[in-house]
Amino acid sequence: MHECDLLDNAVKDLVIANRILARENVIDGFGHVSVRHPTDRERFLLSRSRSPEVVTRDDIMEFRLDGSLACDDHRRPYAERFIHGAIYMARPDVNAVSHHHAHAVIPFSLTNVPLRPVFHMASVMGIDVPVWDSQPEFGDTNMLVDTPEMGHSLARTLGTRSAALLRGHGAVCAAANLKAICMVSIYMRDNAELILRTLPLGQPSYLSDGEIAKAAAMLSGAMPQTRAWDYWTARAGFQGL
Numbered sequence: 001m002h003e004c005d006l007l008d009n010a011v012k013d014l015v016i017a018n019r020i021l022a023r024e025n026v027i028d029g030f031g032h033v034s035v036r037h038p039t040d041r042e043r044f045l046l047s048r049s050r051s052p053e054v055v056t057r058d059d060i061m062e063f064r065l066d067g068s069l070a071c072d073d074h075r076r077p078y079a080e081r082f083i084h085g086a087i088y089m090a091r092p093d094v095n096a097v098s099h100h101h102a103h104a105v106i107p108f109s110l111t112n113v114p115l116r117p118v119f120h121m122a123s124v125m126g127i128d129v130p131v132w133d134s135q136p137e138f139g140d141t142n143m144l145v146d147t148p149e150m151g152h153s154l155a156r157t158l159g160t161r162s163a164a165l166l167r168g169h170g171a172v173c174a175a176a177n178l179k180a181i182c183m184v185s186i187y188m189r190d191n192a193e194l195i196l197r198t199l200p201l202g203q204p205s206y207l208s209d210g211e212i213a214k215a216a217a218m219l220s221g222a223m224p225q226t227r228a229w230d231y232w233t234a235r236a237g238f239q240g241l
């Protein structure tokens, strides 16, 4: 495919991913999703600072991995763009990143109850989800990951995993592509809701490490990813595009 077509496709899919995560109530007025530039691995694409529900092609900006602007662009970027660049820098396997504040995941950043998969679809978020706490390294902050140093610290906690929680704030998800990032983000939230609904009844029985690995491998195939993407795309109003 021609380079311009690759970029055009990436921008289109990024707009759809914004709308999907908004429609599925993972991202609300805040939070964001990005994709690595399809022909320049040292750059990524991310909307200007606006609610994902209303993001259009014209809102997409290009950044270098250090969070600086790749082009002359005077629009206001997201303050937390450093999350994305730091993860792309640390993780060559990652080509899509989301950051959200889904309320269902927050309790797991405040307690010792682990956010581990309890149902098969959530296997895509991995065996364990660590909690990043900005307090020990950065003290009292405005709770935003708005410097490169904080981005790198968060990326270190994420390590090789697919998701991490931010204490009292939200979560980050990392995946190979935009279809996969929607799966991780949405099923992470669903998994958190299922645990919260289970706890009043008793302790949840988590999937075993082997079940998580096998289910995740199955769901990482092109068929499940495309089927889920088509479903969410239709719900977000983009059916037939």
Ligand SMILES: [Zn+2]
Pocket (backbone or CB within 6 Å): 031, 080, 099, 100, 101, 144, 145, 169, 170
């Ligand atoms: Zn945030």
